[in-house]
Amino acid sequence: MALSKENAKKLKLLWEDSNKIHWIESFIKIVNKDTITVPFILTQEQKEFVDGLEKFNIVLKSRQLGLSVVTVALSIRQCIVYPNSACLLVSHDQKSCNAIFDKLKQQFNSLPKWLKPEEVANNRQEIKLKNGSKITCVCAGNKDVGRGDTLHLVHLSEFAFWKMPDKQLNSITQALAPEGKLIIESTANGLNYFHDLYFQAKNHENSYKSFFFNWINGSSLFQKDYIKAVELYKIRNGKLLEDSELEDEELMLKDLGATMEQLMWRRLKVASSGLEAFHQEYPSTDLEAFISTGSNVFSNKRIDEVEKAIIHNKTTYIPKDNIKDLPQLLQLHYGRSFFIWKIPKVGEKYYIGCDLSEGVGQDYSVIEVFNKDGEQVAEFYNNKLKPYEMAEIINAIGHYYNKGLITVEKASGGHSAIERLRYEYHYMNMSKYKSYDNFNRLVWQVGFDTNNKTKSLIINDFVELFETGQLKINSRRLLQEMKIYEINENGRMGASGTGHDDTVMATALAIVSIKNPFYYGF
Known part of the structure; x- marks a missing residue:
């Protein structure tokens, strides 16, 4: 059936780069936590991430906010909207690489038949399309990463856990197309190369744009986890957590927007893995994310308290x-x-x-x-x-x-x-x-x-x-x-x-x- 003029106009608008989010939400489906295939409706954090992307990007985040999933969707869009594109998704280990490729296949297969390009190959963790585009999933450390390609979208996942990240990053950067985009994304892993790159970006000392996403604002993806945590907390303590029981750090987190349900979930997490591990995997501030080894001269705990007080008091320089x-x-x-x-x-x-x-x-x-x-x-x-x-x-x-x-x-x-x-x-x-x-x-x-x-x-x-x-x-x-x-x-x-x-x-x-x-x- 021929498209009406109105629908043709809508499709033309969707192909514009300013409408990446609408393109993804219109054509791509994902499997949610209940194993149900649903339209990919982006969270606020995912939208902020997509809208804010520049040529070089570095993302420090809390765990499981869905940024890797949305990057897979961006790579599919890139390869359809711009034929002859090459996208590279690099994971820190083979297990993660397999998981990303599975997400890629699922999202690609969810495309409407009229939109999905014909495949030339779909194996060895790579999808090649008849329109000349391809999406490749590889592990960090592969000496052939990016070799011989001009890359249009690159995603480096859990970069803080890579070995020799600076050498690999230099090699990949050399292969990036003039209009390409590079996304470095990771949870924190101590004071290392990722840490240095992130704070240099935050202080405008390199060419990267920095993003930070904390666990508090990413609540939409964890609602069922919070409900279960509240039930378990009530069973263990005989009642729900009350304002009068909150510790100083919890009061600061509440000022940052944390709900009582989130704080009960946090207490259970801290009880099972420890406070420092929680700070690293579920940071509320970017300083809190980087847990050091004990060779630090200043108390990290005291630094975190002071920073949270600055945020709480909305301390800023005089205009x-x-x-x-x-x-x-x-x-x-x-x-x-x-x-x-x-x-x-x-x-x-x-x-x-x-x-x-x-x-x-x-x-x-x-x-x-x-x-x-x-x-x-x-x-x-x-x-x-x-x-x-x-x-x-x-x-x-x-x-x-x-x-x-x-x-x-x-x-x-x-x-x-x-x-x-x-x-x-x-x-x-x-x-x-x-x-x-x-x-x-x-x-x-x-x-x-x-x-x-x-x-x-x-x-x-x-x-x-x-x-x-x-x-x-x-x-x-x-x-x-x-x-x-x-x-x-x-x-x-x-x-x-x-x-x-x-x-x-x-x-x-x-x-x-x-x-x-x-x-x-x-």
Whole structure:
């Protein structure tokens, strides 16, 4: 039967990339948890994922949110809407690879007969179509992954569990078509390459777009699990969970949107697998997802508590329009590199730590500002500004915060900045330390000399103040760096993997200012 003009128009609209979701919901069926074949109606998380995809994407998620299933559907659409497409679905082990191929076959076979292209081959975990397209399912570690193909859609599943992921990713990326899409998707697995890639993406330090999906918002896929959990909880405890019984973390989760049914389900999960395992597989925040090995310098539990408090209190930096007296130089960077949580009060003392780089796009130059009560009031970070430019920024921030006491680390770009602050800007309120010259004479040096001994001392001061509740941190970037700050097997302190620790060091230097007995007025 010929299509009516109206139906032909609708079909034409469905073929547009802006209507991917409608295409999937119109033509693809899936098998639900009750083993019934039903139209594939996407959840809110799946829709957000599909609508937000860019060329390079990295997804940190809670378990079983159906992102792999929707990626299979996207690959089928790609191969039908765009003939001669090649899609690659890579799993971390053979069992998962088989499961993905089974989903692929089921979804492909559910297509309407008039839409489904004729198959050339359907074996060895690959579907080849007569229109020139193909979808291949393989395991990570296969040396031939992506070899010889130009790939239009690539999905790398459970990437955090891959061996040598960086080498494999580089090989696959080289095969990606100019208009292709790459999706890295995984639950967390400690502080590894996936962790580094995800947080670099979140901080706009690489070309990936980051997504995070927590277990609370993915409730639509678990309704029956929650119902069973409520029944079991009532049998075990004789009653349902009440608000008055909620622990601090549960209260924060409730503020994030968790229902009482979800919290009862969570209690049963925690009882069977432990709290750390739950945090890793069912995270409520991205920081919580990455469970470390115990070599971390800072308490992960305390970091998670502080981050959840920031979310609960909706702590955010002050909008630029609400700050009336900000110097022009700082206005240029506000909202991108410079952030203020509290404007300076007349007559109050402020303490500033500066950890500087050479400004060549690698390590960051960071300035952290704290008040006398130990609250973080401002933060500046940038990896493109040269030391002489940072000296001008430090001077502006120092004057803005009532000529606060500045401690600059002397390494890297710090030497140059100290000289400019001292002799060009005549900034006098700076930390000093004692040393002895070649003639054994006592000399006062400006700045802070970081070595193995002094670094350990200032970091331990930071740890003590943080874990005893004497610091109020408002920056989630700082918390993120604290999460990956560790002692390696050689006893050296620093960020794990390719992560940064510049905000950690700047904060430790601000604490040096706080503990300094001198405050030089000028």
